[in-house]
């Protein structure tokens with residue numbers, strides 16, 4: 001009798017538990033069904049976004065938008081796999097913008113300082129002239145071949161920062177903005193042989209150097225011998241300038257880059273004959289994918305998936 005009672009109470013408990021589990025699971029299952037849209041709806045050509053271009057908001061498909069972004073952000077002469085990597089990076093940036101709206105009446109804008117650069121087809125026709133037909137096919141193929149694909153990290157669209165070229169190693173995000181787990185320093189294969197203007201120099205007379213520094217840091221002591229103005233320089237793991245003491249005042253590498261419009265923070269500074277000279281390597285903030293590096297990887301046989309997982313380690317192609 002006792003056994004029977006125990007058994008029936010066990011059955012009752014199990015039934016109750018199952019009912020609770022089923023009830024609890026119902027909304028989850030429903031949510032899954034809602035997010036698993038048919039593929040055709042996720043296709044770039046079937047999604048419409050609003051793009052702020054100057055003062056006007058323009059409705060266009062994700063496909064048309066991405067063709068304009070890839071054409072604006074990467075040289076069309078680059079390898080197909082590099083262009084595909086750029087298309088995925090651009091789409092990831094868009095997905096992130098859709099998740100975190102920045103503009104009131106638009107999903108994204110065409111100002112590269114704010115969102116991503118974009119060039120419309122009529123502008124591209126003017127820019128490319130007779131080569132338009134051949135070039136636009138290359139860009140369209142890169143967008144179509146990666147249709148709907150973007151990079152994610154822990155279920156959210158990844159921040160796919162990119163830059164033109166680096167000095168052997170990319171920069172960790174924490175050195176420029178704040179730490180992002182997949183924007184870490186990695187090796188990158190481009191060299192002076194493969195990147196135009198890879199090494200650039202800027203030379204200024206002592207007085208111009210002094211006035212520019214005083215504009216940002218009026219408290220700096222720029223009197224006395226100019227040979228003594230530059231103090232300790234600290235560098236990040238990638239070799240870029242993290243900080244520099246000038247006239248007894250500390251400036252970050254990015255502050256100095258902005259102040260003198262240097263192409264990157266990978267620089268050396270020297271002083272001779274009444275002049276300061278910056279010798280700068282690469283172009284851009286150095287974080288995330290190096291575009292010239294991506295092109296070199298593609299030339300060496302890497303596909304866009306390998307390029308993306310190299311520059312954004314830990315992200316998932318979604």
Ligand SMILES: [Zn+2]
Pocket residue numbers: 102103108109110111114115116
């Ligand atoms: Zn914007």
